Amino acid sequence: MTERSTTEAAARPIPGLDLVAELRSTLDRVGELARIVELNLREAVEHGGNGSADERVQELESRLSTAESDVKELASRLVDSEHQGGRLMNLYVATYQLHATLDPAEVQATIAEIAINLLGAEQFILLLRKDDAADYEIALLEGMYDGALPPYDGESYTGGDAMVDVTLRDGVLRLGPTPDSQALAAVPLRVQNEIVGALVLLKLLDHKPILRAEDRDLLDLLSAHAASAMFAARLFATKDRKLRTLESLVKLARGE
Amino acid sequence: MQPRKVLVVDDSKLMHKMYEVMLRQYPLVYALDGRQALDRLQEHADIDLVLLDINMPNMNGLEFLAQVRNDGAHRDLAVIIISTEGREEDTQRGLEAGASAYIKKPFHSEDILEKISQLEKGPSA
Numbered sequence: 544m545t546e547r548s549t550t551e552a553a554a555r556p557i558p559g560l561d562l563v564a565e566l567r568s569t570l571d572r573v574g575e576l577a578r579i580v581e582l583n584l585r586e587a588v589e590h591g592g593n594g595s596a597d598e599r600v601q602e603l604e605s606r607l608s609t610a611e612s613d614v615k616e617l618a619s620r621l622v623d624s625e626h627q628g629g630r631l632m633n634l635y636v637a638t639y640q641l642h643a644t645l646d647p648a649e650v651q652a653t654i655a656e657i658a659i660n661l662l663g664a665e666q667f668i669l670l671l672r673k674d675d676a677a678d679y680e681i682a683l684l685e686g687m688y689d690g691a692l693p694p695y696d697g698e699s700y701t702g703g704d705a706m707v708d709v710t711l712r713d714g715v716l717r718l719g720p721t722p723d724s725q726a727l728a729a730v731p732l733r734v735q736n737e738i739v740g741a742l743v744l745l746k747l748l749d750h751k752p753i754l755r756a757e758d759r760d761l762l763d764l765l766s767a768h769a770a771s772a773m774f775a776a777r778l779f780a781t782k783d784r785k786l787r788t789l790e791s792l793v794k795l796a797r798g799e
Numbered sequence: 800m801q802p803r804k805v806l807v808v809d810d811s812k813l814m815h816k817m818y819e820v821m822l823r824q825y826p827l828v829y830a831l832d833g834r835q836a837l838d839r840l841q842e843h844a845d846i847d848l849v850l851l852d853i854n855m856p857n858m859n860g861l862e863f864l865a866q867v868r869n870d871g872a873h874r875d876l877a878v879i880i881i882s883t884e885g886r887e888e889d890t891q892r893g894l895e896a897g898a899s900a901y902i903k904k905p906f907h908s909e910d911i912l913e914k915i916s917q918l919e920k921g922p923s924a
Binding site: 625626628632633635636637639640643653656657659660661662663665748749750751 | 812816820883903907908
């Protein structure tokens with residue numbers, strides 16, 4: 544065979560060679576698929592695919608129990624958060640309304656509204672120190688439809704309820720009743736560390752049997768804000784009255 | 800269905816502020832007594848819910864409710880009484896007068912929101 548004839552033979556296509564190449568490629572793919580199947584099988588075994596059904600059920604039950612416990616805890620936290628939100632809302636609204644006016648009568652009405660609507664007080668008394676005397680003005684007397692009982696039945700309060708008297712002296716909020724006091728709470732009213740009066744709760748509404756923990760926040764708020772709101776309103780009213788008097792005098796002097 | 804407008808009837812400005820903070824998602828209209836509340840109902844045809852106090856000057860809550868229920872236009876208006884009157888007979892009287900629900904003061908905000916939610920879902924809920 545000559546060199547030329549050898550070259551021609553090599554250039555001629557060999558029948559079936561392309562089929563062999565296709566077969567090789569297919570075998571490669573089969574090998575790849577076999578590896579994937581093997582991997583999946585190994586994973587399934589590792590994750591309990593071959594474990595007993597009971598074990599799997601137990602694991603799922605445990606997970607469910609944990610999830611239920613989490614839901615219960617979240618629900619409990621949600622209730623706590625709602626309560627906390629309610630407490631903060633009460634405090635915000637009470638503070639806002641106490642300082643929303645410079646009219647002493649309106650401030651006094653707001654103190655009464657807080658006591659009735661937010662604390663659930665049925666009978667209470669607001670005592671305010673008189674400027675020029677040692678006794679206390681009974682500025683508010685609420686819920687005593689058959690008349691005030693001693694020691695609150697006079698024009699002013701001169702003492703007589705031991706818990707209230709001590710609170711008016713030392714400025715500490717006290718809860719009762721005690722053997723020597725019928726008051727449920729004696730709330731000191733302060734302006735810059737000076738005690739200018741007290742709010743005395745004597746009876747709660749029948750459907751509000753006791754003062755709750757959240758009520759303590761409101762009592763503290765009243766102690767700190769009620770007197771300063773009242774003080775500011777009274778000061779403004781006095782200055783306003785003086786201003787009007789001066790304006791009238793000026794008009795008179797001008798002959799208007 | 801969510802109320803289009805809520806009418807708050809209470810003589811306490813503190814309570815008006817309370818509802819304003821609590822019910823931010825609803826448009827509110829205010830009245831200080833029953834008479835004002837009747838006027839508000841005339842002025843705002845889209846009021847779907849009334850939060851009603853009982854003890855008020857001029858016209859109290861029960862008198863207002865009686866007028867509303869006698870008026871054909873507002874016969875189905877949802878009314879929640881919110882009052883310091885907490886005896887069983889007070890609740891009974893309020894419900895018999897036509898209130899949809901009765902809540903005692905002092906209340907937790909969740910109580911009001913839950914009742915409104917129940918009313919929104921309708922009687923079948």
